[in-house]
Amino acid sequence: MDISVYRPGELSGADRAAWTAMQSKAHLHGSPELANPFLSPEFTLATDRVRRGVRVAVVREGGEAAGFFPFQRSATGVGRAVGLGVSDCQGLVHRPGFAWDARELMRACGLAVWEFDHLAGGQEPFGEGASGVFPSPVMDVDQGYESYLKELRVRSPKFTRTTLAKERRLGRDAGPVRYVHDERDPAALRVLMGWKSAQYRRTGRSDRFAHEWITRLVTRLFHSRSESFAGVLSVLYADGRPVAAHFGLRSERILACWFPAYDPAFAKYSPGLVLHLRMAEGAAADGIAYLDLGRGQKDYKDSLKTREIPVSEGWVTRRHPVAVGHRARRAPVRALRNTVQSRPELFEPADRLLKRMGRIRTERR
Structure with a gap:
């Protein structure tokens, strides 16, 4: 794969047009989830205006764009989905039939780990790192x-x-x-x-x-x-x-x-x-x-x-100490949250406690 990494504003007009065209035609190729607006160049560009470290990897084959991978990167190589925490769809937007190697992509992006919580369907190279799959109605x-x-x-x-x-x-x-x-x-x-x-x-x-x-x-x-x-x-x-x-x-x-x-x-x-x-x-x-x-x-x-x-959450990691440390910190928190949310006998009392705390906080304002 020929992979180049850009700041969102550095993308050429031709690349942006190719990205949009892939989304526009995604439903015709059996991948309608790739048309999600959270995967659009516009969302990535807007996030770049308010957050540091936003980048886009453009993957080319035969000189033509085959895929676009938006991500956020810290100085230590910790990668996150663009807008993680408020983004409801993540992944690589690609042309039909395109296959990629997740770790080769991460290496080119300078990432030790890439974390996601709403990975779109059909992202098998990333899906290997999924820790859970959840329904999105x-x-x-x-x-x-x-x-x-x-x-x-x-x-x-x-x-x-x-x-x-x-x-x-x-x-x-x-x-x-x-x-x-x-x-x-x-x-x-x-x-x-x-x-x-x-x-x-x-x-x-x-x-x-x-x-x-x-x-x-x-x-x-x-x-x-x-x-x-x-x-x-x-x-x-x-x-x-x-x-x-x-x-x-x-x-x-x-x-x-x-x-x-x-x-x-x-x-x-x-x-x-x-x-x-x-x-x-x-x-x-x-x-x-x-x-x-x-x-x-x-x-x-x-x-x-x-x-x-279905959407997935998890991590794609390379063999790197930063990846080990990041996953060790994040995995227990995610596991606890998902366990509570999936079991009514745990979620309902936790929800009542949060609302009680919310009332107290509101009354004190």
Whole structure:
């Protein structure tokens, strides 16, 4: 393999076009997950503006680009997926039938270890280092919204009936309901981030928007728009007042769900669920094939999904002391988290404790 490593801004126009073309045609070659917007050049470029060490390895065969591998690298050679912690799809974007050697790629990138937590399917050279495989629920809308809703009524009749009834009740009680699929008002984005921060604190979770780089990244992506990529802010209004919102990323065929939140004052109307049904309708109208709800077990995801796609977490390592040390530090933490999340008898009391701590923290503010 002929491998060159660049800063994202150093990529030529031809390379960026080749990367986008690979994503655009991925579904035609049986690898639709490669079209995920988290694997796009736009996401990598935006992350490079707010994080250090972002690089892209371009793998060539016969002088032509065969694959693009975005990653982050520390000074000691510890590699991470671009935006690890907020990225919901990772891997190497490649042309059909391309095979690569993971350790040869890592050597060329100067990496002792590369860590991932949402590795896309079809990444066998990296998959050898996977420590676990997890479901990522999706909502298929490629046959149109009515087809999706019909399937939902068959599979989850009570959920569908109740959610649609709550939308009608919201309109009666609070005023006319209006949905904007692609809201361009930055003020609405600030409202969403405020709701999400409050939710993190209320439930005892780490507030992602307390990290300046995440706020800057989301804001930058909100203003990113092209035919193949865009940040999409969807808002549900009642009588002109926002009651639920979501910010995600769109490629030509996939809407990656990312940051959903709602106004707790309207909780009894389940505005977040209403919003997701409206998002499915809007995405179908835009020609989206499916909405990726992201890894993580949630009741609302189980109710909305039509199927699941597998994603993996783990490490690819070379024989190097840095790799040994990094894995020794990270493996126990990941193993404990996954054990707790997969066992209700452990997760439920842990979740209650986090929420109790969140209430205490909120009361002290």
